[in-house]
Amino acid sequence: MILNLLRVEELRVEDMMKRSFSESKTRKDADTHRENMRAASKKLREFKDLQCFMCLADLESYYHTCREMQTLKKDLQRVIASHPTGVKILSTGRVIIVQTQNHKNALGVILSSSTAGKERTFKTLVICDKDATSQNDGKSGGCEKSSSNSPHVQPIIKEKLFNPEGACGQAVLDLKGTDIEAISTQTIKVAAEKIADDVKKRQIPRFRNDPPGQSTSIATQELLRLTEANPDGLEKIDPVSDLHLRDIDLVEKFQRLSSLESLVGQFSCLTCANFQDHFAYHCQKMKLKEDLDHFKFLLSDSSLELLPEYHQRIQVLRELRHIDSSNAIQLKGRVACEINNHELVITELVFQNILSPLPPAEIAALLSCMVFQEKRCAEPELTKSLKEGVSRIKAEATRIGEIQREKGMDMPVEDFVEQFRFGLTQVVYEWARGMPFIDITQLTDVSEGNIVRTIQRLDETCRDVRNAARIIGDPTLFQKMEDTSQAIKRDIVFAASLYTQ
Numbered sequence: 001m002i003l004n005l006l007r008v009e010e011l012r013v014e015d016m017m018k019r020s021f022s023e024s025k026t027r028k029d030a031d032t033h034r035e036n037m038r039a040a041s042k043k044l045r046e047f048k049d050l051q052c053f054m055c056l057a058d059l060e061s062y063y064h065t066c067r068e069m070q071t072l073k074k075d076l077q078r079v080i081a082s083h084p085t086g087v088k089i090l091s092t093g094r095v096i097i098v099q100t101q102n103h104k105n106a107l108g109v110i111l112s113s114s115t116a117g118k119e120r121t122f123k124t125l126v127i128c129d130k131d132a133t134s135q136n137d138g139k140s141g142g143c144e145k146s147s148s149n150s151p152h153v154q155p156i157i158k159e160k161l162f163n164p165e166g167a168c169g170q171a172v173l174d175l176k177g178t179d180i181e182a183i184s185t186q187t188i189k190v191a192a193e194k195i196a197d198d199v200k201k202r203q204i205p206r207f208r209n210d211p212p213g214q215s216t217s218i219a220t221q222e223l224l225r226l227t228e229a230n231p232d233g234l235e236k237i238d239p240v241s242d243l244h245l246r247d248i249d250l251v252e253k254f255q256r257l258s259s260l261e262s263l264v265g266q267f268s269c270l271t272c273a274n275f276q277d278h279f280a281y282h283c284q285k286m287k288l289k290e291d292l293d294h295f296k297f298l299l300s301d302s303s304l305e306l307l308p309e310y311h312q313r314i315q316v317l318r319e320l321r322h323i324d325s326s327n328a329i330q331l332k333g334r335v336a337c338e339i340n341n342h343e344l345v346i347t348e349l350v351f352q353n354i355l356s357p358l359p360p361a362e363i364a365a366l367l368s369c370m371v372f373q374e375k376r377c378a379e380p381e382l383t384k385s386l387k388e389g390v391s392r393i394k395a396e397a398t399r400i401g402e403i404q405r406e407k408g409m410d411m412p413v414e415d416f417v418e419q420f421r422f423g424l425t426q427v428v429y430e431w432a433r434g435m436p437f438i439d440i441t442q443l444t445d446v447s448e449g450n451i452v453r454t455i456q457r458l459d460e461t462c463r464d465v466r467n468a469a470r471i472i473g474d475p476t477l478f479q480k481m482e483d484t485s486q487a488i489k490r491d492i493v494f495a496a497s498l499y500t501q
Contacts, residue, residue: 002313003337006327013310014301023304030299037295044288050281054272059282062267065260067153072257074178076239079250081120081177085243087113089183090122092192095226095234097161098126099181100173106162107223107234111172111192121174125195125216127162127223130169152287155279156264160231163224170212170220172199184234188222191215308408315407320344320400331472338467340460342370345420348396350468354389356477360484362386364458365429366393367465367484369420371457378445380426390422424454431455432487455493459485 080086098108108126198213317323322333336343366389401416466481
């Protein structure tokens with residue numbers, strides 16, 4: 001189909017994709033995307049450039065650095081939380097640094113972990129202001145809603161660990177891997193079950209104002225002691241060495257994150273007195289730009305789901321010389337356009353001159369693999385010449401399958417080769433030599449209806465190959481295909497149907 005579309009200069013393949021059924025779900029909201037794009041573009045024009053000389057220097061670079069770090073951290077935290085060694089490290093008593101919307105850079109200690117949901121969660125005791133204790137007990141860190149005014153990218157500033165200004169309180173949260181800012185090397189002894197029971201008890205209205213139990217108080221005081229002794233942060237585990245990671249991509253991500261962390265404090269915009277306001281303003285502007293780019297992408301050809309496969313198939317056609325570098329159809333492409341079934345393999349058989357030296361009966365027998373579809377049937381008994389022909393067809397199919405894999409297509413080479421089934425090769429060979437229909441049915445366990453259908457479809461394939469021979473100017477192959485078609489087109493197989501003719 002791609003080759004036939006490329007022959008029409010006035011038609012783009014991408015336009016045909018947009019009208020296809022498989023792309024209907026991505027195209028149905030096109031009007032909405034255009035409206036959203038216009039609205040985002042209008043809002044973006046209302047934003048003016050910052051007039052702060054300190055922020056103008058590198059605020060945008062700082063923003064992109066923070067965004068990359070934020071993405072890397074979330075991805076890596078999710079990996080650590082699901083990694084076997086990471087799960088072992090994140091066990092009861094492990095001290096971690098928590099980063100959620102309501103708990104910034106606060107120490108916590110893991111009480112237990114659970115895989116009840118889609119993602120592993122960690123029940124954690126976190127220190128907080130005493131006034132916030134009753135509001136936070138039992139809430140999930142992953143479910144805390146961010147403020148509508150907070151930027152979608154948080155500025156990364158080296159901060160001291162959270163230390164309550166007044167009396168120290170505590171909250172028990174169900175945290176996801178992305179809520180854990182860092183895993184420390186510290187562990188403390190905690191009575192996890194007693195703390196969980198104490199928190200559950202104080203969620204009952206009549207016990208809400210009761211003081212925390214002894215186990216809870218001891219764990220809270222220990223976290224507070226670690227905070228006061230290490231205000232700049234605790235020593236963190238090294239994910240690569242401590243988790244024994246061997247995946248090259250993960251190691252490179254950790255190394256990239258480490259290099260960004262060493263650079264993030266060197267930006268001059270951090271010294272601006274109004275840095276937080278300017279960063280939030282820039283975030284809003286960048287969010288609109290990203291939304292605008294997103295809507296443009298959704299309306300472009302690049303968003304087509306079929307486009308990657310189309311480019312892969314184009315590369316295969318170039319490798320096989322069906323088209324040139326500018327997608328102009330070559331001779332092999334013109335031949336493939338005449339063939340309706342397994343055109344790549346059949347075209348190679350024609351150009352490799354595999355069919356021309358064979359007699360008509362053997363040509364018909366070998367081409368039957370292009371139309372026979374049953375996966376399981378009795379193994380045929382083949383002559384030496386037919387066995388050689390089968391091997392050559394499989395070799396060509398393997399070569400094409402390997403090219404497709406090299407260009408990124410998903411189909412395994414074995415599956416591509418298995419499309420060509422030689423279960424009726426003997427049957428068609430004897431039929432083309434004149435054996436009666438009643439006798440060829442004894443050569444296989446395939447039903448009579450499937451034999452008839454295969455031979456009828458084989459005649460169509462023979463006509464396609466004959467047309468291919470005419471295009472390339474091969475009179476020998478043209479005559480052979482005429483004889484092949486005459487040899488199989490006889491008797492009950494091509495008798496007129498009482499129902500359709």
